[in-house]
Structure formats: C-alpha cells, structure tokens
Amino acid sequence: MERNGNLIVKIRGEIDHHSADRIRHSVESQFKSSGARNIVFDFARVSFMDSSGIGMVIGRYKELNKIGGRVFAINIGSELSRIFEISGLKKIIPCFASLDEIENS
Amino acid sequence: MFKNEMELKFAALSENQAFARVVAAAFATRLNPTVAEITEIKTAVSEAVTNAIIHGYDGLDGAAVIMRGYIKGREILIEIEDAGRGIEDIEQAREPLFTTKPDEERSGMGFTVMEEFMDSLEVESEPGRGTIVKMRKIIGG
Numbered sequence: 265m266e267r268n269g270n271l272i273v274k275i276r277g278e279i280d281h282h283s284a285d286r287i288r289h290s291v292e293s294q295f296k297s298s299g300a301r302n303i304v305f306d307f308a309r310v311s312f313m314d315s316s317g318i319g320m321v322i323g324r325y326k327e328l329n330k331i332g333g334r335v336f337a338i339n340i341g342s343e344l345s346r347i348f349e350i351s352g353l354k355k356i357i358p359c360f361a362s363l364d365e366i367e368n369s
Numbered sequence: 370m371f372k373n374e375m376e377l378k379f380a381a382l383s384e385n386q387a388f389a390r391v392v393a394a395a396f397a398t399r400l401n402p403t404v405a406e407i408t409e410i411k412t413a414v415s416e417a418v419t420n421a422i423i424h425g426y427d428g429l430d431g432a433a434v435i436m437r438g439y440i441k442g443r444e445i446l447i448e449i450e451d452a453g454r455g456i457e458d459i460e461q462a463r464e465p466l467f468t469t470k471p472d473e474e475r476s477g478m479g480f481t482v483m484e485e486f487m488d489s490l491e492v493e494s495e496p497g498r499g500t501i502v503k504m505r506k507i508i509g510g
C-alpha cells in the first residue's frame with residue numbers, strides 16, 4: 265500500500281534468516297513498482313525477530329539513503345522493543361506508534 | 370537438586386531455525402518463564418543456530434547442528450554445537466558490528482544479542498573443527 269509517498273509494508277509472522285530473504289525480495293519489488301519515496305515497516309503482526317531482521321531493515325535504510333528516501337517503523341510491540349534497542353536500530357530508524365503519527369510529524 | 374536434560378540433532382537448514390527455538394522454549398517452560406524470558410531464549414537460540422548454519426557450514430551438504438539443554442534448579446543452560454569451519458578470533462567475532470558477511474546484509478549483532486538476552490555466554494571454537502556456544506540463564510532471576 266502506498267500513501268503520500270510512503271510504501272507501507274506489513275510484515276507478518278517471524279523474521280529470521282529463513283524468512284528475511286523472502287521479505288527483502290518482496291519489499292524491493294513492491295518499492296520499485298510503487299513509485300514511493302519512503303518505506304514504512306509495520307511490525308504489528310510480527311511475533312519474533314532476530315538479527316537477520318536487523319540486517320534486512322538496515323539494508324533497506326542504506327539503499328534508500330542513497331536515493332534520498334527514508335525508512336520508518338511503526339507498531340513495535342514489547343517483544344521487539346528490546347532487540348530494536350540492543351541493536352541500535354532505534355537510533356537509526358525513526359519509530360512511531362502509527363502511520364498518522366509519521367504523516368503529522 | 371532437580372536436574373533435567375535434552376539433546377536434539379537436526380539438519381543445518383534454515384527452515385529448522387524456528388523448530389529449534391520452539392523446542393528450546395518448550396524445554397524451558399517447566400521453569401515457568403515469563404513471556405519476555407521465553408522471547409529472550411528463543412532469540413538467543415535463533416542467533417546461535419543461524420550462525421552455525423550460515424557461518425559454520427555455509428551451505429555444506431549433510432551438515433548437522435546439535436542443541437543440548439540442561440536445567441538445574443532455576444538455571445537453564447543451552448549449548449549449540451556445529452562441526453563447521455570454526456572461528457579464528459573469538460574475541461573479535463564477539464564484538465558488536467563485527468561480521469565476516471557484510472555483503473549479505475548481516476549486522477554483526479548476533480553475539481551481542483545472545484549476551485544481552487542470556488545471563489552468560491561462552492564460545493569455544495577451533496578453526497577447521499567447529500564451534501560450541503554455551504548460554505546460561507536464571508529464570509525468575
């Protein structure tokens with residue numbers, strides 16, 4: 265889904281090495297065809313994430329950085345919050361409660 | 370003191386990562402862990418198993434990972450063992466952001482996550498022989 269230049273990517277399930285490649289390819293192709301400028305990862309339906317998820321998100325951040333786009337995260341639940349902090353992801357990727365909050369910021 | 374142990378051997382395939390962490394979490398349930406503690410154990414196991422598969426074996430055919438679990442009192446000890454390439458410099462490998470696979474979008478945070486989520490982490494490794502990661506955690510500590 266694209267809204268105001270933001271591609272909203274709703275990830276479902278568990279993000280580990282096994283699923284990260286599939287998610288990466290899907291995000292890349294959605295981004296190309298959407299014409300969006302930024303990516304917003306929605307983690308509401310993510311029940312598990314390890315460092316493969318960190319790598320996948322930082323990878324998109326680096327790619328968008330080159331073309332002047334940005335990466336945001338929304339709906340990080342209590343389970344994912346620790347890994348976002350430990351990995352330093354929270355300092356690199358602006359995290360918001362909702363899409364509205366990004367658009368109003 | 371109450372003691373319990375288990376051992377699981379599985380093919381070094383990424384599709385077995387979820388299986389391994391669910392087994393570790395199920396083994397820990399007799400200690401009545403909180404949801405947060407379960408998440409920590411699952412994440413740490415996922416890191417160690419992923420490392421065994423992608424760094425230890427790097428797609429080697431027929432390779433196996435062994436996971437052992439021990440419970441003593443309120444402590445759980447989990448070991449993840451591979452017979453893969455081993456680690457040259459363990460101290461360097463454990464540093465945050467250090468990775469030998471930067472081109473594959475690895476962040477170099479696996480060992481840091483294991484350290485943060487468990488109470489202690491020991492890494493034994495020999496180049497050409499393999500690696501054992503030992504992680505301990507007191508439940509309800």
Ligand SMILES: Nc1ncnc2c1ncn2[C@@H]1O[C@H](COP(=O)(O)OP(=O)(O)OP(=O)(O)O)[C@@H](O)[C@H]1O
Pocket residue numbers: 315316319416420421422424425426451453454455456462463467468469470474475476477478479480481500
């Ligand atoms: N079982 C293993 N066998 C061989 N080398 C390993 C093993 N585990 C870790 N390493 C080495 O240690 C380095 C650091 O591991 P760590 O898990 O911290 O980061 P990573 O796996 O490279 O990235 P990330 O876990 O963030 O995806 C790896 O890049 C690899 O070189």
Ligand SMILES: [Mg+2]
Pocket residue numbers: 315416419420478479480
């Ligand atoms: Mg790793």
